[in-house]
Amino acid sequence: MINKIEVKNLKKNYGSFTLGPNSFGIKKGFITGFIGKNGMGKTTTIKSLLSLINYEGEIFVDGKDSKDLDYLQDVGIIMDDSFLSKDWNIYLVNEAMKCGYKNWNEEKFFEYLNQFEIEKNKKIKELSRGMKIKLMFSIALSHGANLLILDEPTSGLDPSMRDELTDMLKEFVEDENNTVLFSTHITEDLDRIADYIIFIDRGKIIDDCSKEEFEGRYFVLKGGEEDLKLLEKYEVLGIKSSSTYFEALVKNITEENISEGLIVEKPDINKVLVLYGREK
Numbered sequence: 001m002i003n004k005i006e007v008k009n010l011k012k013n014y015g016s017f018t019l020g021p022n023s024f025g026i027k028k029g030f031i032t033g034f035i036g037k038n039g040m041g042k043t044t045t046i047k048s049l050l051s052l053i054n055y056e057g058e059i060f061v062d063g064k065d066s067k068d069l070d071y072l073q074d075v076g077i078i079m080d081d082s083f084l085s086k087d088w089n090i091y092l093v094n095e096a097m098k099c100g101y102k103n104w105n106e107e108k109f110f111e112y113l114n115q116f117e118i119e120k121n122k123k124i125k126e127l128s129r130g131m132k133i134k135l136m137f138s139i140a141l142s143h144g145a146n147l148l149i150l151d152e153p154t155s156g157l158d159p160s161m162r163d164e165l166t167d168m169l170k171e172f173v174e175d176e177n178n179t180v181l182f183s184t185h186i187t188e189d190l191d192r193i194a195d196y197i198i199f200i201d202r203g204k205i206i207d208d209c210s211k212e213e214f215e216g217r218y219f220v221l222k223g224g225e226e227d228l229k230l231l232e233k234y235e236v237l238g239i240k241s242s243s244t245y246f247e248a249l250v251k252n253i254t255e256e257n258i259s260e261g262l263i264v265e266k267p268d269i270n271k272v273l274v275l276y277g278r279e280k
């Protein structure tokens with residue numbers, strides 16, 4: 001499997017928060033979902049991949065050092081902090097992109113705008129969050145990008161639009177030269193389209209594997225209050241409990257390892273995120 005992006009010892013300090021050092025790869029031709037709770041370092045990682053912030057470590061795109069910035073011509077981006085000026089209307093956006101991207105396809109851009117029903121006379125500041133995301137999608141798909149890096153692209157979209165956009169991402173990677181990395185809190189979208197999962201917690205990447213492997217690694221142990229002592233032999237990654245029962249998240253256990261009296265279940269990605277790091 002070829003890595004589209006190769007990250008080595010990526011590190012960034014923000015006061016009390018430290019990202020990394022993390023090393024990981026983004027597989028070419030696939031969709032990788034980037035997950036983690038709020039404030040764990042997803043956007044900081046994405047900003048590093050896009051050379052929007054300074055960092056320690058090395059990032060290679062198609063084997064080339066990202067420091068020369070040429071790779072950005074081929075990257076489609078969706079981020080909350082839009083790089084578009086708030087006073088531009090859509091025609092001005094088109095002109096700006098024409099100057100910025102060597103392979104800008106104006107015709108394709110206006111086709112997407114029609115498909116997404118975006119009014120061309122509106123200024124960026126007059127667009128709703130959902131409309132802004134659709135505009136950024138239109139830009140991302142109109143300059144011949146072979147890599148999409150998307151920070152929470154589907155949040156703020158209604159379910160039918162989310163469905164349409166996730167279908168578009170699936171279609172995008174039908175060409176094996178195309179790659180998608182997207183962060184999200186909407187695990188339903190990961191269930192639908194992600195091939196690989198990167199899971200970050202407190203700045204450290206703790207899982208970087210296929211979605212199937214990720215789902216195979218975690219287990220939920222359930223029991224009544226009187227069974228709590230049975231958890232002592234496990235490394236509990238998070239627990240939700242009431243006065244009568246508990247659910248504990250554990251990793252990499254074998255069936256013969258499970259104490260009698262405990263119920264074992266396979267969690268979905270959402271359940272892993274709900275329980276991970278929880279203390280009661």
Ligand SMILES: Nc1ncnc2c1ncn2[C@@H]1O[C@H](COP(=O)(O)OP(=O)(O)OP(=O)(O)O)[C@@H](O)[C@H]1O
Nearest residue numbers: 014015017036037038039040041042043044045185
């Ligand atoms: N420019 C900055 N200056 C100082 N601290 C920052 C800055 N940007 C991010 N941080 C801190 O870095 C940490 C990670 O933030 P980041 O935005 O990467 O998390 P995230 O996983 O994307 O979170 P969310 O899911 O809420 O978007 C947080 O503690 C945040 O406060």
